[in-house]
Structure formats: C-alpha cells, structure tokens
Amino acid sequence: MMRQVKKTLVLGLGGAALLLSGLVMAGGAESMTPMPANLSATAALRDAAGEVRGAATFEQAGMGVRVTVNVSGLNPGMHGLHVHEFGRCTPGVDPAENKVVPFGGAGGHFDPGHSKNHDGPDAGNKYGHGGDLPMLEVSADGTGKATFTTSKLSLTGMNGVLNRSIVIHTGMDDYKSDPSGKSGARERCGVILRNNFTARDYPLPDPQSFPEGVAYDTSKGVIYTGSAANGNIYAINATTGATSLFSEGGAKGRSTALGLKVDAQGRLWVAGGATGAINILSKDGAPIATLMTPPSPNPYLNDLIPTSDGSVYVTDSTRPVIWRVRDMKVEPWLNLGGTPIKYGPGINLNGIVATPDGRYLLSIQLNTGELWRIDTRTKAVRKVMAGLKNGDGLLLDGQTLYVARNADGVVSKVSLGADYGSGTLVMEEPLTGLKFPTTLARVDGDVVVTQGQLDKLQGGIPETPFKLTRFKMF
Template sequence: MRSYFFFDGGIVLMIRMSAVLASAVLAGALAAPPALADAAGPAAAPRTTTAPRVTTAYELPGDRVYPEGITADPRTGVLYAASWADGTVYELTPGRRVAATFLPAGSDGRDTANGLEADDAGRLWVTDSTSGVFVYDTRTRELLARFDVPAGAPSFVNDLAVAPDGAVYVTDSLRAVVYRVTPAQFERARGGAAELTPFAALEAALDPHADGAYTLNGIVTDPSGRYLLTADMTGGDLFRVDLATRAVRRVTLRGGDMLHADGLELRQGTLWAVHNTADTISRWHVAAGGGTATVEKRLTDPALQLPTTLARVKGTLYVVRSQFDRGGPLGDEGAPQIPFTVAAVRGL
C-alpha cells in the first residue's frame, strides 16, 4: 500500500483495509476458474457457441486513475466513470475515445469516488468510501445534496442502486448495512447535508467472517420495485431484501457463487456480476420473485484487468478495468498499464 492513498478514515483504517483486501486477492487467485468457461458442476448451463469479446471502449486520462465505478445516464446513454484514487468523475461520450473530466479530483472534499448511479431526474449519485454520498446535477455539475455516514464503527460506503420509486439504496461493506435515501429525504437535504438512514442490517444473515472483512458490495433493484439484491463478496452469497417488509433472505444460487462479486447489473431477469480479483464476469438467470439465480454463462479473461463494476447499454457491457493490483489498493504487481481504460464486452 502506498502512502498517498490515505483516506479520511486515517492510516490505521487503510492498513487494515489493505490486509483484508490482500487476503481477498490470494483467495481469488486460488479460486479463479478456467479462462472463458461456462459454470462447472451439475447445475451448469449448456455451452454456447458464441464467445464473448473484450475490447477497449474508452481511455481515462491520468497515470493513477484506478477507476472503480461506472454508470449510464438512462436519458442520454452517456457513461460516467469514477477514480478511486482521487475522486475524479469522468464523462464518456459515444464517438469520443478519450473521456473528459466531469468532476475534478477532490471536488467538494471527496477523496474517492466508488459507486456511481445516474437517475431519471438528471442526477448523478457518487459514493465516497469513508464519508458518504454526494448528489450532482448532470447538466450544471452543481452539488445538490450530501448524505453523511452515521458516526460509529468503521464504514466503507460502496455501491448504489436506484429503485423505480426514486429511492436510492447504498451498501456499506464494513457495517453490512444497506442505507436508503427516499425522494422526500433528498428534497429535505437539497442545498445542504443530511445523514444516511439505515434501511436493512444484514450482519446476522451473513456467514461468519473475520472482523474488518468486506461483505456487501454490488446492489440492484428489480424493475417492479419489490426487492433488491446485494452480494456478499466474502461469503459468496446473494441476498434478497424485500422493499416493503425489509425481510432478508439468502438467494438460492445454482451453478456458481458470488465470491469476490463487485458490481451488479440486472435487466429483465438477467443478472450480470463482476468478480474482481478473479477477472471474471458471470451471467445469471434470476427467477421471478428473486428467490433463485442460475448461472447461464461465465467469462474469465485477464484482459478484464481486475474489473470492479459494469453498466449495460444497447447490448454491450461496459466494464471498469481497475488494475487495483498494479500499484493500487490490492498490491504492487508491477506498474499499471497506461492509459487506464473501460472495456466493452459483447456476447455475454
């Protein structure tokens, strides 16, 4: 871990984070599946004849970007990507190879930018891992509101999802909590700051894990607004949270697991998950009601360069190549490949 990546949480938190994440890298290396294979085991789907293709879609300017998040504006199709290293948010416009800076490094005191989500109202939601969630106007780039992490135990605010009713759900990977920001809460906080409100606590539902382990990461809501799905990257499980009752249950996974699962994308019963340290993307069929998910296809390719999340636009998956193991938070296995890029994955 290099000294210039200290967060607001302090040196002690970062050292502990590095130790936990380094263990995840080793586990991922040992558990990584064969390259470009469908899921193994008796529940695996039949092989298909179309091989996924990984190409480079966009370049991110800067030699220490280490991108982490990506989202597509549902109104325009414009993509936004985020730098974990310094909080820069980039705008990725179709037809332009090199991304432009949308929000410069350190904007509004943000040290990082992890999860991103653009909503139908023209707002961009950005998580800063140690402080909370920042909401911007995509037209003016104005900071509209900020939501801070409640005081208490160490926190790592990670990913977001927007529900059909406009509520935004946020995972905390260290507290195993899902926060919620309702439209009414956003309006009350507009022009200022408020505190994130816990919506569901999942610690009791998780398998036993080491203190300080990273658990909840990627999160999605189903199109009907009945439930959300969130992955436990350490335990390898997927959880369903009922949005009406807040009841939590483990999703039955067939043909694979969610080990090292980071970003998720859900479209019409199909769920894509990136498995970061395994250089893998898996595709699942989610049964009606969200109680069961079955692997349909799996891609493992070092060209993904430790993917952290993805966004789907017109049949293409745009995948962030974090290179976190190249002088970033997951190790120093050589220098990163410059420029940092966003991959396009087709056929998955």
C-alpha cells in the same frame, strides 16, 4: 506452512516429455467453472525489429492451458520461456538491469500467486511465478517448437493470461535465480490475444485513475466513471470515446468515488467509500448535496441504487447496515445484525441492484461469494446462491444478472429464478483479459466494465492507460 525447497530444474524438448507433452502440475489450480466454448488465444512472436518470427497458441484444457510455441531465427540451445505481466511488446525499463531493454514494456513475470519468486514450471503459483514455463529447445537450424499443458496458467480467472505477453530469452533458465532465472535478454515477444472476440476499450487520461464505479446516462449518451484513488469523475462519450473531467476530486470532500448511478432526473449519485458520504451531482457536474451517514468507526459506502419510488439504497461494506436516502435524508434502513447476512473481515456487501418495480434488492457479499435478495416491503432477506466470491459490481438485465468478480478477472453470468430468489451460474467470461473488473453498466445492448486494477492501488505497477471495456451481452 513452510515454502517448498527450490530445485534446480533444467528441462527442454529432449529431456522433459512429461512436462512438454503432458500436464505441468502446479498448485493453485482453480476449480472447474462454466466458461466460453473453444476459448483460445494466439501470440505473434516478434523480434526487436518488429518482424514476426513465430507464434504461440493457447487453448483452454480443463483447469489448465495447452501451449504450443513455434519460432525461428534463434541460436541453437535452451531458451527461457515466460509469461510476463503486461500486454506490451515495447521497449521499457528492466528493473533487474535498471535500463531500457527490448520488450521491457512487458514488465516482470506474471505472478498471480504474489510469490515474488522465480521457480520451476512444476512449482505451485504461491511458491513461484505463474509465468515460469518449461524451456524452449532450439535446433541447429534455428527453429524451436514446444507443446505442453500447464495448470499454472488459464485463459480465465486469477491465472488468466489474456492480454499479457509471452517472452523468449537468449539463454537457458536455471529455475532458481530471481527475477528471471539468469535467462538473459528478451529476444522474442508476443501479446496473447483472444481469438474470435470483439471488444472496445475506452482509455482514461489519468495515469492514477484506478476507475471503480461506472454509470450510463441514456439521455446524454455519456458514460461516467469515478476514481477510487482521487475522487475524479470522468465523462466519456459512448460513441466517440472522447473523455473529459466531469467533476474534480476533492469537491465537497470527495476523495474517492466508488459506486455510481444516474437517477431518473439525470443526477449522478456517488458512494464515497471510507468518507461515509454520498455525493449528488447535477447533469452538468455541479454539486447538489453531500449526505453524511452517522459518525461511526470504519464506514465504507460501496455502491448504491435508485429505485422507482424515489429511494436510493446504499451498501456499507464494513458496517452491517443498508442505508436509504429519502427526500435528501439518509437513514439506517436495515440493520443486518438480525438477518442471515453475517459480516466478517474484509469487504462484505458490495454491489447492489433493484428489480424494475423496486420490490427486491439484490446485493453481493464479496468476502463470502453469497448473493442476497432483500424485500423492500417486508425487509425479509433470502440467500439466492453462493459461489460468487470476489463479486463486486452487479448489472441486472431481466432475469439475468452479470457480476464483476474483481480478483477473479471475469464477468459471471447468473440466470435468476422468476422471483429472483434462486440463481444458477451460467458462464464466466474473461473478455480479452480483465484486470480487476469492479463495476458494470448497460449501454444500449452492450455492457461496459471498469478495469480498476485496485489490487495495485496500495502498491505495485498498474498497466496504463487505465480503461473501461465495452462488449456485447453474452
């Protein structure tokens, strides 16, 4: 459909009671899903000298967010108010001016709909930035207050603003001029931090790492993560966070490292994506073997799982087959063409896990959101549930399944039936603001998730340093 005609819309506290005390209606709102109770966040608003001169609060309200802004020390009048892409209130280059400016580190406007367009606070996110908010009106004494609810933003899901920033500008917003409505310099900034939640980050040294896979070696206390961009594999001390290069990309043709798993012998298995290869590394990172799937168009080995009988099962996201490795030989174990799993455009089967006895495999189909159970004895396939679109990596803990849902920016918790043949979505957890989470690993009683930012791999500016995030199981 054609894009809606942009309107000039100037709204402040005095003339926009509908927007500032009610709901800012905008397209692209998400359906209701289970989420943590009392989900809220706060941003301390600082001036360029670092002094706190106000605060903004965010409370989840149905499909939207209720925002309250209080600030002091500003010039009277109307001020542009926006949510920006990155959680950094540091100096940085403003692309519009091509020079370093205060709070330039916050990046451009948050644009979950990829509209690449500045618009008003009532525009749907596919037509305008999600971060385009109602203006802040400052009174003669230099104080300003605004309260509004908007469906353009959320604290969870694709429109999630956790660990992004809110910025107040010096002038009014014309709600039409790209990139920021001619609203002037950035004069207040605050990082939007979730209230009452603790998580630990493991930063990575490579500014182009785009971490995809993650695995944990319990005997060494080491977390492994692999790069989707260059195939590097890093080892992270789970206690200290010290990081080293475990295996350099390019070894044995490994140009990418997607799903990772550690087997019972401590060997690291690596799914090689479009290379069609499976790499096996020793405990010290030395290559043991490179196993190639048969040549065919468009391979994409995405994830793998060792089982108790010594087999390793591998998903292929573009070819409708599940591969199996036995005795260092790879074979097409299950042709999916005759099963209920129907392949379509995009990424199909992705993350895979196995029950402790190896009887069942569970795999998520990213493009349809369907979770499947595969019987390793009979090869029977059963749909467990739907509704997990963008499901990527999986982690099985008893009858609980955790699903990293990359573009949705959440980890979903699913309660499985006793036979793993049914599932119920219990919660969608955004942590402290996930950036395209891809895979999961258990570390003692915690979960580690990669923040892969793969949506920026083919273009765009990722937030660096790349990181993994560790949090308590929920």
